[in-house]
Amino acid sequence: MAVLNHLLSRSSTDMLAEPAPQGAVLEDILATAMRAPDHGRLRPWRYVLVRGAARPRLAELIVAGMKARDPDVPAAKIEKRRTRFSTMPLTIALGMHVRPDDKIPVIEQEMAVAAAAMNILNALHATGFGGVWVTGDMTYDPAVAAALGFTAPHRLAGFLFVGTPDPSRPLPPRRPVADYVAEWHGTPVTFGADG
Numbered sequence: 527m528a529v530l531n532h533l534l535s536r537s538s539t540d541m542l543a544e545p546a547p548q549g550a551v552l553e554d555i556l557a558t559a560m561r562a563p564d565h566g567r568l569r570p571w572r573y574v575l576v577r578g579a580a581r582p583r584l585a586e587l588i589v590a591g592m593k594a595r596d597p598d599v600p601a602a603k604i605e606k607r608r609t610r611f612s613t614m615p616l617t618i619a620l621g622m623h624v625r626p627d628d629k630i631p632v633i634e635q636e637m638a639v640a641a642a643a644m645n646i647l648n649a650l651h652a653t654g655f656g657g658v659w660v661t662g663d664m665t666y667d668p669a670v671a672a673a674l675g676f677t678a679p680h681r682l683a684g685f686l687f688v689g690t691p692d693p694s695r696p697l698p699p700r701r702p703v704a705d706y707v708a709e710w711h712g713t714p715v716t717f718g719a720d721g
């Protein structure tokens with residue numbers, strides 16, 4: 527029941543203070559990714575840890591990409607991104623090793639990567655930490671991906687910001703389960719969530 531309550535009470539947040547998990551705890555958290563469902567046992571997930579003095583270096587790379595894409599990018603947008611990437615206690619760059627020619631479709635490889643990321647988010651919550659998965663245009667910037675080590679056949683799938691959330695923050699309301707679940711009796715179902 528404790529595990530179930532943990533799953534039911536997780537929520538994403540980017541309001542993250544020090545500390546981030548490290549050492550054996552971080553290793554255990556990342557080990558939960560290795561339990562993700564994975565068609566063909568391709569183990570497509572890859573993780574790059576960015577912390578300490580490496581953070582502003584990643585931030586500057588990302589800012590350089592923003593300016594290259596749009597020379598008129600607003601200064602406030604640059605500063606927001608620079609601050610986030612420089613100050614998050616830990617950023618985990620989520621990567622994937624994509625095998626387009628494998629018999630397992632690429633979407634299934636991507637779903638395994640997402641399932642593994644979800645395990646990490648749940649493990650963070652279970653150990654008193656928290657995080658959020660973000661993408662944004664920097665995820666699709668080949669220069670950022672390459673600088674992290676993700677060149678073909680690797681791809682960047684986003685970033686997990688990781689740290690310690692305020693435990694007293696209010697939990698966002700949960701959508702009613704019934705809107706997303708239907709029982710099939712031989713004719714096509716409809717969902718409350720779809721109006």
Ligand SMILES: Cc1cc2nc3c(=O)[nH]c(=O)nc-3n(C[C@H](O)[C@H](O)[C@H](O)COP(=O)(O)O)c2cc1C
Pocket residue numbers: 536537538539658659660661662684
């Ligand atoms: C693949 C993926 C990419 C996401 N990218 C962003 C993003 O760039 N910015 C953002 O604010 N939220 C992003 N989100 C949503 C957050 O990670 C988070 O799920 C959302 O804030 C809802 O919070 P919850 O996980 O507590 O429901 C993304 C989620 C996924 C699965």
